[in-house]
Amino acid sequence: MAEESDGPAPAPRSGRAQSRRDEFEARAHATADDLRAQFEVRRAQIEATNERIEARAGRNLFAATAIGLGLGALLLLSLMVLKELFMLFAGALVAFTAFELASALRFAGRNVPRLPTVLAAVAAVPVAFYLGADGKWYAALAGIAFVALWRTVELVRPSHRGSAIDFWRDIVGGTLVQVYIPFMAGFAVLLTAQDGGERWVLAFIITVVAADIGAYATGLSFGRHKMAPHISPGKTWEGLAGAVVATQVAGILLTVLLLDRPWWVGVIFGLTMIFTATIGDLTESLIKRDLGIKDISTWLPGHGGFLDRLDSILPSAAGAWVLFYLFG
Incomplete structure (x- = not known):
């Protein structure tokens, strides 16, 4: 086959x-x-x-959100893991913020020496953390004197001389930086050093951020009536109303759940934070208007500069310290 x-x-x-x-x-x-x-x-x-x-x-929402989340993660890590880490975190923020404000003042014609400004600002942070309230006051006075003395010594160079009025304006500008940034930030450092103070720092910062988000969302959606058009044209009464609601909700929840205090303390907490945050925001807007600039710097995409991010937080730290003294 x-x-x-x-x-x-x-x-x-x-x-x-x-x-x-x-x-x-x-x-x-x-x-x-x-x-x-x-x-x-x-x-x-x-x-x-x-x-x-x-x-x-007036800002990039996605860049602002990413930067905010990154800073928030660093803040949470420093507060919850080791308090000394918060001191380092605060020192870095104070250094950058003092430098950019001094630079903005120099851009506007005020001869504020940046090196002593940053050195004095950074030195105030560990002093407040380790030596307490008395040390914080002494550090502020010493920082102002140090920057003023440095500016005075610079007069030996002809290029740094000017009229007497200009000289005293430079001294006032250096004093402004020391009071507005390291002195105010020192309240947060001072608060962190207290027993349980890190929870108060976290609570007041979250509440201030809630105020910013509430004002941003409400103002963007419903803002019609300008609150302070000559100081900050973008702020509206509708945005302020949204910020008030946001701070009340955040203040009550954080006070009860995080700080273990009665709800009515949360009402006071929220009202204090919206007051101090608004004052801080308008103060920075007034400074920028007088300097003729939109943002203090461009280091943080979507935010401008560090001071543009910390303007509401700095005076709120002082308010949080007072509340801790009364209720903590």
Whole structure:
């Protein structure tokens, strides 16, 4: 009998397998192309939305959110792990903020020496942490004197001389930096050093951030009536109302759950924070208006500078210290 040949049989199976692979690859490419197209559409929509928000609110929402989350994570880590870490965190913020405010003053014509300004500001942080309230006051006075003396010694150089009025304006500018930044920030450092004080620091910062978010969202959606058009044209009474509601909710929840105090203390806490945060915000806006600038610096995308982020927090630290003294 003749033997049957099995040579040609594998060819059809190989052809079908190749066909299936080609079909699978075609579908995979089509799916990938479809996903890329959808991604591009979504990205365009997000960018368009962000541009509309930025045009109305004056800042990049996504960059601001990312920076805020990063700083918040560092803050939480420093407060909850080791208090000394918060001292380092606060020292870094104080250094950058003092430098950028001194630089902004120099841009406006005030000869504020930056090196002694930063050195005095940073030195005030450990003094407040380890030596308490008395040390904090002495550090503030010493810092003001140190910067003023440095500016006085600079008069030996002809390029640093000017009229007597200009000299005293420089002294006032250096004093402003020391009082506005390291002295105010020292209340948060002083509070952190107390037993349980880190919870109060966390509570007041979260409440101030809630005020900012409430004002931002409400003002963006419903803002019609300007609150202080000559100082800060973007702030509205509707935004302030949203900030009040946000601080009350955050203040009561944090006071009860985090600080273990009665709810009515939370009401006082929220009202204090919205008052100090608003004063701080308007104060920085007034400084920027007088200097003729939009942001203190451009170091933080979506925020401007460090002072643009800390303007409400700095005076609120003093308010939180008073509340801790009364109820803590």
